[in-house]
Amino acid sequence: MLSSFLTVGEQVLILFVLIAVGFICGKTKLITEAGSKVMADIVFYFVTPCVIISAFQREFDVTMLIKLLVSAFASAVILFFSVLVAQVLYKSQSHSRACILKFATVFSNCGYMSLPLQQALLGDDGVFYGASFVAIFNIFVWSYGIITMKGNNDKASGMKILINPGIIGTLVGVVLFLCSVELPRVIAQPINYLAALNSPVPMLIIGFYLANANLKKAFTDVWSYISMALRLVVLPLITLLLLLLCGIKGPMLVSLVISVSSPVAAITTMMSAKYGHDTELSVSIVSASTLLSLVTMPLIVGLAGYLS
Numbered sequence: 001m002l003s004s005f006l007t008v009g010e011q012v013l014i015l016f017v018l019i020a021v022g023f024i025c026g027k028t029k030l031i032t033e034a035g036s037k038v039m040a041d042i043v044f045y046f047v048t049p050c051v052i053i054s055a056f057q058r059e060f061d062v063t064m065l066i067k068l069l070v071s072a073f074a075s076a077v078i079l080f081f082s083v084l085v086a087q088v089l090y091k092s093q094s095h096s097r098a099c100i101l102k103f104a105t106v107f108s109n110c111g112y113m114s115l116p117l118q119q120a121l122l123g124d125d126g127v128f129y130g131a132s133f134v135a136i137f138n139i140f141v142w143s144y145g146i147i148t149m150k151g152n153n154d155k156a157s158g159m160k161i162l163i164n165p166g167i168i169g170t171l172v173g174v175v176l177f178l179c180s181v182e183l184p185r186v187i188a189q190p191i192n193y194l195a196a197l198n199s200p201v202p203m204l205i206i207g208f209y210l211a212n213a214n215l216k217k218a219f220t221d222v223w224s225y226i227s228m229a230l231r232l233v234v235l236p237l238i239t240l241l242l243l244l245l246c247g248i249k250g251p252m253l254v255s256l257v258i259s260v261s262s263p264v265a266a267i268t269t270m271m272s273a274k275y276g277h278d279t280e281l282s283v284s285i286v287s288a289s290t291l292l293s294l295v296t297m298p299l300i301v302g303l304a305g306y307l308s
Contacts, residue, residue, distance in 0.1 A: 006298075007117060007120050007121060008117060008293070008294065008297045008298045008301065009294050009298070011113065011116055011117055012290060012291070012293060012294045012297075013294075014199075015113065015199070015203055015290055016290065016291070018199065018200050018203035018204060018207070019203050019204075019206050019207040019210065019287065019290075020207060021203075021204060021207060022203060022204035022205060022206060022207020022208045022210070022211070023207040023208070023210050023211045024207070024211075025204065025207065025208060025211075026207060026208035026209070026210070026211030026212055027211045031204065031208045036205050036208045036209070036273060037273060037274065039201055039204065039205055040205055040270040040273060040274055041274075042197075042201065043197070043198070043201050043202055043205075043267075043270060044165060044166075044270070044274075045165045046165070046194055047194050047195065047197045047198050047201065048111075048138060048165060048166050048169060048198070049165045049166060049168060049169025049170075049172070050169065050191045050192075050194040050195040050198075051111055051134065051169075051195045051198045052131065052134060052135055052138065052166075052169040052170050052172075052173045053169055053172055053173045053176065053183075053191055053195075054173075054188075054191055054192055054195040055115070055127060055128070055130075055131030055134065055173065056131060056135075056173030056174060056176055056177040057173075057176065057177075057182065057183065057188065058124070058128065058177065059180050059182075060177060060178060060179070060180035064128065065178070067129070067252060068128070068129075068132050068177075070248070070252070071129045071132040071133065071252055071255075071256065072132045072133075072135065072136055074243065074246070074248065074252075074256060075132060075133040075135075075136040075137070075256065075259070076136050077242075078235075078239050078242075078256070078260055079106065079136060079137065079140045081235075081238075082105060082106040082235055083106055083140070083144055085105065085230065085235070086101070086102040086105040086106050087102070089101075089105070089226075089230075090102055090105075090223070093223065096277045096278050097223070097278055097281065099148055099149050099272070099275075099277050100268065100272055100277055100278050100281045100282045100285065101223055101224070101226075101227045101281075102148055103145060103148060103149070103265075103268045103271060103272075103282075104224075104227045104228070104231060104264040104265075104268050104282070104285045104286075104289070105227045105230045105231055105235075106140070106144070106145075107137065107140070107141060107145065107264070107265040107267065107268065108137075108231065108259060108260055108261070108262040108263065108264070108265055109262040109263050109264065109265045109266060109290070110130065110133055110134055110137050110259040110260075110262050110265070111134055111137075111198055111265075113262040113263065113290075113293075114130055114133075114134075114258050114259045114262045115127055115130050115131070115134070116199075117258055117297075117301075118130040118255050118258055118259075121254065121258070121301070121305075122251045122254060122255055125251045125255075126251050126254070126255045126258075129251065129252050129255035129256060130255050130258065130259055131173075133255075133256060133259040133260075134259075135170040135173065135174070137259075138166035138167060138169070138170055139166070139167055139170060141166060141267065142164045142165075142166040142167050143167075145267075145271065146164075149271050149272075149274075149275040149277065150275060202266035202267065202269075202270060203266065205266070205269060205270055205273075206266055206269050206283060206286055206287065209269055209273065209279050209280075209282075209283045210283050210287060219284050219288065221281060221284070224281060224284060224285050224288070227264075227285060228263075228264065228285060228288060228289045228292060231263065231264055231289055232261065232263065232289060232292055232293060232296040232297075233296055233300070235260055236257060236260045236261035236296075236300045237300065239256065239257060239260045240253075240257050240300070240303065240304050240307070243256060243257070244307060249308045250308055253304060253307075253308045254301065254304045254305050254308055257300060257301060257304040258297075258301055258304075261293070261296065261297050261300045261301060262293065262297065263286070263289035263290040263292070263293040263297075264285050264286045264289040264290070265286070266286055268282045268285065268286055269282040269283055269286050
């Protein structure tokens with residue numbers, strides 16, 4: 001558990017250094033409102049699919065395929081349950097606030113927070129299971145997440161919502177894995193370079209909005225603490241219990257718990273900015289949950305490792 005605590009703590013501190021750079025850029029006007037939205041679009045349309053494709057670049061194996069399907073199914077159940085909780089809990093909130101609170105409850109920082117930790121604790125297998133969660137995560141983000149943020153009055157078709165970079169990247173990654181296709185270096189290396197932007201760019205965006213946010217109002221919001229408690233403690237512990245009851249143990253159990261116990265996804269702020277919702281609330285939840293995860297993640301991940 002001490003090793004997990006130190007590894008998670010280091011990762012959290014790294015993210016906060018990146019947030020601090022974005023904060024400075026926001027205060028000095030090196031990053032503007034328009035610039036932050038362009039950066040968010042780059043993450044949405046290029047970086048995210050590259051992360052998925054890169055994670056699935058490994059040789060095909062039937063045993064791993066079965067484990068991948070089990071992991072993906074478990075991930076879908078976990079996220080679906082989170083959606084149900086969020087839909088019921090925030091009915092009394094205004095649309096703009098409910099969007100942020102729902103998003104924060106359902107979506108964890110499973111990309112640039114979980115994958116490095118899974119690699120450090122579990123190796124390539126941990127990243128593989130983590131990638132399956134990220135794949136399902138992106139399907140939910142680009143379907144439920146987009147619908148939630150756009151609102152019920154949005155006229156976009158279901159096909160337009162489903163055909164998007166996140167889901168396309170997932171499909172491409174799975175096909176490459178099933179066919180055991182290794183991309184040529186001239187293609188694979190640019191994909192890896194773009195995937196590497198998945199940590200710094202969203203953190204810079206969060207830092208920018210942090211520099212321009214009224215945090216006093218946001219941090220006195222009781223509902224933000226409720227969403228963080230669900231995100232950091234309640235949902236991870238429920239996930240751990242359900243996985244154990246289903247007989248899932250070992251690296252798959254620990255990897256999935258890491259994904260679920262991560263703090264609120266940075267994409268919450270990017271989605272909030274893109275669709276004109278309460279960015280101050282989103283920034284406070286993302287930043288505070290990331291800081292609190294310094295304590296909660298090591299404890300929950302350590303418990304998962306012990307029980308598995």
